[in-house]
Amino acid sequence: MTAYLESLAVLCAIAAILASSLDLVLGFAGIFSVAHAVFFGIGAYAASLVALHLTASLAFALAVAMAAGAGAGLLLAVPALRVREEYFVVASLGFQVVATTVFEQWQAVTGGIGGLTGIPPPTVAGLKVESYAGMAALSVLLAGAVLAGLRALVRSRLGRALQALNQDEVAAQAAGHNPVTLRTLAVVVSCSLASVGGVIYAFFSSFVNPESFTLDESVRVMVMVIMGGAGTTAGPLLGALFVTLFPALLSFLTIPDQFLGPIQRLAYGLIVVVLMVYEPDGMVGLARRLRRLRALAPAGKPGESTA
């Protein structure tokens, strides 16, 4: 049971890293990417290759994975500068499909469909982290660092320039911001941070295969951001926790195994639809609405505070 909770903590940390880093481009820079799982995958493959062939040092794996993620991010930045909105959604979709095929077919590097196995546990400052508890602590620490870094970035001059660009490109340009540099930087940072999630995933599961980095995963991350509330700090975190923990909650119900997966996903799909129809600002919007109701309650008729 503890092992189960600890592994859930690792999965939540990974989801939080993916959702928050995607929100940098999606919520703050207005670049609608459905290719985030590609960078998650690149981080995981890079860490696995380093751990299998060079060293199990976490710091080294992180450095290599983030560099690889940033490099691949440059590829995605090219269409991001050319096309916007629905066109970019489809461009990133194309990027995702091509990358999935490369993961599956590039036997020599990715191990093809079978993937890479036998990844050793990571070492931190010479110490081997083997236990689930150690892995959970490490993941939560890394997620905390990524989230704090993103928060600082969004509040910096650079982050504000990015939001200005998203709201009014002409005005932002007139204020001296260069859209090409800013957008490229946002995409590269976002992709590089997503690969941190991949590093944790590779060390935690000790094997990686292309199944974890498909379009489904990309859309799942996007759903976390939109469901939670794009362009906020709390939103992606809430969305990540909900999307990761929700199936775990349902698995406590007594449903026959072969129906459990489809029922989980059916319920998840329906919740997403209902939330989007009634509260397009996501869970953050929902919380805001509740807070407003509570603030109004003393002034309103008694007993109607939860209406």
Place this chain on the structure above:
Amino acid sequence: MSLLLQLLVNGVALGGLYALVAVGFALIYGSTRVFHFAHGSAYLLAAYSYYWALAVAGTAWPIALVAATVVATLFGLAVERWVYRPMRGGRQSFLTVFVASFGVFVAVENAVLLAFGSRFYTLPSSLSRVFELGPVVVSPVDLLSIAGSAVLLILLHLFLTRTGTGLALRAMADNPELLNGVGLDRNRYARIAFALGSALSAPAAVLASYVAGLTPGMGSSAMLIALAATIVGGVGSLAGAALGALLLGVAENVGIWRLPANWREAIAFAVLLVFLLVRPSGVLGAARR
């Protein structure tokens, strides 16, 4: 050389089916601006309805085809009424609609999975038996795909250009506000676009089931191709979507002439990426970003 010709014929047959799905998507997207990702669900539901009517209920194929078309159409009308219409005109952005649509898609795929299981179904038929036609080998399904999609696309074209309703639909694509201005009900035309677009995916789903069988994942691959074709062809142009679909079908088939078959989907999307970078407005698209 005859191999290349063969791949070309296969490509056109496949592209014809893609075209029906893509044109349906483009019709819905063009006239309502809803990025209807769940369009693939209409396709999925049509395929399984046809299978159920034919193999489980034991009806004749024309009745099964009608049933499939009715189910797809009703699905389109239902999501328009219960999901997209409540979302219209609020704070909803492009992304919220996309995510809601994706939610519908996931729900439908898993409902089908619960009802039919994940096993692979095939349709028993002589329709997929191949024969030689001149230098190439074809099956009746291939010929039906080419002829059927051509006829349906021509009928759609006539409908859109020769009838008042078709004209209103095209006007809505150009300027939705205008429609209200001349006293036409936007909701009514949105309904027509969804009904028509969803219905078009039914024959494609049925024919594709004869070729490749049925799995719950078939909706998502059809949807991806339809999206790609719409963008390659140029958003807002139905002819462009049809042409884009044909191009992708041919590119997939000719591509595997030189590359392993596993690269099919990647080839289609590589073509898409090149198009987006070189000509973002598509083959026939108007010059807009």
